[in-house]
Amino acid sequence: MSLKDNSGAQLWQQAKKIIPGGNQLLSKRAEMFLPEAWPAYYSKSKGCEVWDLDGNHYYDFSIMGIGTSSLGYAHPEVSEVVINAIQNGSMSSLNCPEEVELAKKLLDIHPWAGAARFTRTGGESCALAIRIARAYSKRDVVAFCGYHGWHDWYLATNIKNKENLDEQLLPGLQPAGVPQQLGGTVVPFKEGDIDGFKHIIEHYGQQLGVVMMEVFRHGEPDLAFIREVRNLCDKHNVVLIFDEISSGFRLNTGASHLLWDIEPDICVLGKALGNGHPIGAVIGRHVVMDAAQQSFISSSYWTERVGFVAALKTLEVFERDDVPAQLNEIGKQLKLGLEAVIQETGFELKIIGIDSVPIFIFPGDDPLATKTLFTQEMLKRGFLASNVIYLSIAHTSSYVDKYLSAVRDVFMFIQNEINNGTDLTSLLENSVCHSGFQRLN
Numbered sequence: 280m281s282l283k284d285n286s287g288a289q290l291w292q293q294a295k296k297i298i299p300g301g302n303q304l305l306s307k308r309a310e311m312f313l314p315e316a317w318p319a320y321y322s323k324s325k326g327c328e329v330w331d332l333d334g335n336h337y338y339d340f341s342i343m344g345i346g347t348s349s350l351g352y353a354h355p356e357v358s359e360v361v362i363n364a365i366q367n368g369s370m371s372s373l374n375c376p377e378e379v380e381l382a383k384k385l386l387d388i389h390p391w392a393g394a395a396r397f398t399r400t401g402g403e404s405c406a407l408a409i410r411i412a413r414a415y416s417k418r419d420v421v422a423f424c425g426y427h428g429w430h431d432w433y434l435a436t437n438i439k440n441k442e443n444l445d446e447q448l449l450p451g452l453q454p455a456g457v458p459q460q461l462g463g464t465v466v467p468f469k470e471g472d473i474d475g476f477k478h479i480i481e482h483y484g485q486q487l488g489v490v491m492m493e494v495f496r497h498g499e500p501d502l503a504f505i506r507e508v509r510n511l512c513d514k515h516n517v518v519l520i521f522d523e524i525s526s527g528f529r530l531n532t533g534a535s536h537l538l539w540d541i542e543p544d545i546c547v548l549g550k551a552l553g554n555g556h557p558i559g560a561v562i563g564r565h566v567v568m569d570a571a572q573q574s575f576i577s578s579s580y581w582t583e584r585v586g587f588v589a590a591l592k593t594l595e596v597f598e599r600d601d602v603p604a605q606l607n608e609i610g611k612q613l614k615l616g617l618e619a620v621i622q623e624t625g626f627e628l629k630i631i632g633i634d635s636v637p638i639f640i641f642p643g644d645d646p647l648a649t650k651t652l653f654t655q656e657m658l659k660r661g662f663l664a665s666n667v668i669y670l671s672i673a674h675t676s677s678y679v680d681k682y683l684s685a686v687r688d689v690f691m692f693i694q695n696e697i698n699n700g701t702d703l704t705s706l707l708e709n710s711v712c713h714s715g716f717q718r719l720n
Contacts, residue, residue, distance in 0.1 A: 287333070394569065421465045424490075610635040661685075662685055
C-alpha cells in the first residue's frame with residue numbers, strides 16, 4: 280500500500296503539524312511502527328479486527344489498544360451497558376451509584392484493601408497513588424522500579440541523571456517542563472537488584488516514604504525480590520505501591536499479586552479494567568487511603584458514569600468466563616505455533632513475556648530495521664503487527680492460524696534475504712521505526 284492510497288498516513292502527516300507529537304500517546308505514533316506508511320487512524324474496530332479510513336481490513340496482532348481490550352474491541356455486553364449509561368445520562372449533578380458498586384467489587388476481589396479512589400487514566404492513577412502515599416508517610420522521597428507514566432513526580436528522576444529512566448521501559452525521556460527543584464525526590468532501582476534497593480534505604484533513611492514498583496512486565500515476577508522489598512518497606516515504615524496497570528487482569532481477575540499472597544499498601548489498576556473505556560482505580564489499606572482526605576484530590580470527569588459501568592460489566596465477564604485462563608490458552612497456542620515457524624524457517628527470533636503478552640526480540644545487528652521490515656510485510660498481508668502482542672479472547676484459534684501463516688511467509692522472506700547477505704534496510708519502503716521517545720518535527 281503506497282502513501283497516496285493511505286489516507287491515514289496522509290492524515291498523520293497533517294496531524295504532526297498541528298498536534299505537537301502528532302497524537303496523545305507515544306505508543307500509537309506511526310513512527311513506532313512504520314513511519315510514513317502506517318495507516319495511523321481507524322474507522323471501526325470489532326473483536327480483534329480493525330478497518331482504516333480507506334476501508335482496508337486488518338487483524339490486530341499488535342498492541343490491541345495498548346492492552347486495554349482483553350475482551351476484544353467493542354465487546355457487545357460492555358457496549359450495551361455503556362450505551363444504556365449514555366442514554367440515561369452519563370453525567371449529572373448527582374453521583375452515579377456505580378462508583379460505590381465498583382469500589383465494593385474491587386475490595387471484594389482484593390480483601391486486603393479497605394478503600395478505593397477512581398480516575399480515568401493510568402498516569403494520573405499513579406500520580407494519585409503517590410500523592411496519597413506521600414500524604415500518609417509525610418516523607419518526600421520516592422523509590423521506583425518500572426514505568427509509571429508521564430507526570431512530574433516520575434520524570435523528575437531524570438533531572439539528576441538523564442538516563443535514570445532508560446532501563447525502566449522507554450529511553451530518551453526528557454524532564455523538560457518539570458521543576459528543577461524536584462531533582463533528587465525520585466530515585467530508580469532495578470528489578471531483582473535487592474542490594475541497590477537496600478542502598479537507597481541506607482542513603483535516604485527517613486526521607487524515603489514511598490516505593491512504587493511493577494509486579495512484572497516482560498516475564499514472570501521475581502517473587503523473592505518482591506517479598507524482600509515488602510519486608511524492607513515494613514521495617515522502615517515505607518508505603519509500598521504495586522503498579523498493576525499492565526500486569527493486572529492478565530494472569531487473573533484483578534491484580535496479579537493476589538496469586539502469590541504478597542500484599543502492597545496501595546495497588547493501581549487500569550487498562551483492561553474497562554475494556555477500552557476510560558477507568559483507573561487506586562485501592563489500598565484504609566488507614567493509608569484515608570490520607571487522601573488530607574490533600575485536595577478532585578476532578579469533574581472522574582465522576583462520569585461510563586467508566587464505572589464498563590468496569591463492572593468487564594469484571595462480570597472476566598469472572599463468569601474465566602477470561603485469564605482463555606488468554607493464557609490462546610497465548611500458549613500462539614507461542615507453540617511461533618516456535619514451529621521459527622524452527623521451520625530458521626529465523627532467529629527470541630520470544631519473551633507471559634503467554635498472553637508475547638514479546639519479540641528481533642535478531643541481527645539492526646533489530647529495529649528487522650522489526651520495521653516485519654511490520655511492513657505483515658501489513659501487506661492484512662495484519663497490524665509489531666514486536667508485542669496483547670492477546671484478547673477475540674483472537675480465536677482460526678485468527679491465530681491466519682497470523683502464523685502470514686508470519687511463516689514473512690520470516691521465510693526475511694531469512695532468505697539474510698542468507699543472501701542483503702542489507703535489510705534496502706528492503707524498507709520508508710524509514711526505520713523509533714524505539715523510544717523522539718521529537719517528531
